[in-house]
Amino acid sequence: MAVGIVLVSHSEKVTEGLKELLHQVVGEGKIVSAGGDEDGIGTIFERIQAALEEVEGETIVFYDLGSAKMNAEMAIEVAERDDIHLTSAPIVEGAYLAAVESSIGKSLEDIKASLEKEFHIEED
Amino acid sequence: MAVGIVLVSHSEKVTEGLKELLHQVVGEGKIVSAGGDEDGIGTIFERIQAALEEVEGETIVFYDLGSAKMNAEMAIEVAERDDIHLTSAPIVEGAYLAAVESSIGKSLEDIKASLEKEFHIEED
């Protein structure tokens, strides 16, 4: 799987479960879960940062709610890499599409285009 | 919370985690998780059926992938109730919106309309 996937949700169970689901669909592949905070529901910048480091290379990041987005944006800025894309596509459905496309060797650009088409979103 | 929410995903962790997240946002409320199958990733008609029975009253059902949809449709047909709506809105983002609106007393019709607007979908 070429493009890595980072899952940022307020719930660690959601990202862990989603990761398992995607692994069953695409087999191996760089899918990293960065969900939850120390008291349960929330997101933590440090976990996202660690996830981005774990993936390396072209990466697409999914988030669930607005505050997860801010933490993800911050982690991406701090990483100072230009091969990471933060998408507003829905986390479960979007990550499924991205995982399948990545597993057949699509590039980050291709996957971005597919997400835009499928979910009627405009990415920057 | 007036309108109940049933979450159907291939992963039990996803629906359980999402349920916890929604409970933190809206407090108490009828949110039932019906995810996974006996071997892990999948959906099982029986669990959805049980979830629908547990909720009672106006209910909105979210699913993740196509086969979850079929199982949900079948369970809804068998239930022979006309107060259940199956939505194609994204499961995490859609259920969040629905939970918030339900918690402030919105009706099933109102929530359907909000989901259509927010996610550019057409519901029947």
Place this chain on the structure above:
Amino acid sequence: MNLDVQTTIAWIQKLNDKIQSNKDHLTSLDRAIGDGDHGINMARGFQEVSKVIEGAEFSSPSDVLKKVATTVMSKVGGASGPLYGTAFLKMSMANKEETVDGDGLAGMLEEALAGIKQRGKAEKGEKTMVDVWEPVVEAMNEEFDSGRLREVAQSSMEATEELKATKGRAAYLKDRSIGHLDPGSVSSFYLFEAMAEALEESE
């Protein structure tokens, strides 16, 4: 070429045998264009079906098929659970006679196909089990014959290799789905093969 209770049970048991011995084959086909669980789903569900119909008493094929339907719905899971569940349910509703003749069988299969298409919203050519069920129904509507049933099921199953998927995960794979058999079409072939065998042995 008539279906009675005993033949119906033999059909389903033969189907279960085929599924159990081809579990890995179905799973590896699904790994190529799906999520790799079709063998697991079918084996789990039909194991249960086999157990459930073994001890029970039935008054008609419809009776057996209804039991099969509800067990499949509850235990198979995935897309194939609701699809096969619907198929068996429609068959059980289509004909309630104690012994179903060739025309009756053709009518049952036709109803099952309609149920599958309604449930899955797939049309022929989209690389799903519909690509086996539809040619089979067309052929059996001309004349019900177990030899022809086996033949048409097999050739249309094989023809799914060249189709491009537009449903489910395989749809995202698009052109890459070409060159692989559709797993649900292969399990549907087993269903028809088992039916043909049971009917022939009952003669």
Place this chain on the structure above:
Amino acid sequence: MNLDVQTTIAWIQKLNDKIQSNKDHLTSLDRAIGDGDHGINMARGFQEVSKVIEGAEFSSPSDVLKKVATTVMSKVGGASGPLYGTAFLKMSMANKEETVDGDGLAGMLEEALAGIKQRGKAEKGEKTMVDVWEPVVEAMNEEFDSGRLREVAQSSMEATEELKATKGRAAYLKDRSIGHLDPGSVSSFYLFEAMAEALEESE
């Protein structure tokens, strides 16, 4: 009215004290229009901030604020984590002098506000902490004064009660958000109140 290392530490410790003793208040405000975790998020994060700056040596206010920023980013979570994290980071970058005077302080706050707005994409009037930060920055740009700082922070915090939310969960609540104080605006008031107290005590 100058900020040195010691005053900066006093400011942050006072802020932590206020957060710890108002943890339940912040949480119950967030329960009304958010998800009920603002007190928990802030108390967890600033507890850690307090511990981290206690032992350490710093050469400038900028130095202290940078440490606060990275700890807040890592430990607060939620929306307020990245927002306050960004605010403290921008303050630490805006002025690196050993002692920051009134003009320097106004400049720091202005940069922090810009960071919050860029991060959260909120404008004034949307019932967020911006509704406290923006009036404060405007007033301090005229003339930095601790009494005025406290006054403006308090009145603009109180004014959020009448605003309608358009961001985050509260946005879905729309009109129902009216009549409740915005939790992040209340914690922002504590930040400015603590700053005013620390500056006054250092004189």
